[in-house]
Amino acid sequence: MPQFPSVEWFEALRETVQDDPHWRDFGMMDCAMGVNVGETTIKLVFDGFEIPEIADISDSADDADLDFTLVMSPERWQEMIKNIQSNGHADLHHTLNTIDLESPEELAKGEDYNRRDLFYRFNQTLQDFFDASSSVETTFA
Template sequence: MPTFPSVEWFKVVGELVNKDDAFRRLGTVDARVGVKVGAQLFEVTFEAFECTGAREIGEGDLRDVDFWLEQTPEEWREMIENIREHGSADLHHTLNTIDLSKPEGFARSYDGYRRDTFYRFNQSLQHFFDVSSKIETRFTIGARS
């Protein structure tokens, strides 16, 4: 059972979408996506029709990604558990909905042009996280107990 957040968790989800015809049918995705969970930072890379990798990165690397997704560990847990519960994000937990719920946004970037890849590839990115409903996730942060 992969732990969120971890490189392993993103790679497991990446392998699932790479085998998923529905993901391929959504079209090409070219994006370097940062994921910020508390102090932990990751980069998930998409190229053409697949997720090509995931790695841990440092704060300085955020300048190189197109945008990064940032919320508290508890909010990440809520989002992933909501997806697991419903098979995909419900109306209130989509990436875009979360983005609008935060004054500073969920998708952030140092580059006003590259940030728009969050919108251009939104359905594919949503699909990526929705596919995580197929795996059991262990949380080491944002634990409720």
């Protein structure tokens, strides 16, 4: 059972969505994003309907190739993932959009606003991606 956050967890999520014929209904994405959970940062590269790269970049100071990074506390990430697993999808209070709107700080962080804007452009597809974690057995760090 993969542990969140880890490369193995995101690889299991990638397998889940890429084995799902409805993944193409979510819409194509072209972005490189980071998922920051405490001291851990995982890089995910989306290229159309593929996710060709998943890497732990926690020890790397170079995140300049990321369009944006989703940053939440480990507790907030765990709450969101558990909510998705309980409901099969995020409820109204646990979507990426709601979390972003209700947080005093932006959820998506990045130096270049045009690149960071990809979070908003692909928000629903990203939500569908995380919602697919409802079928990924998960433990938490």
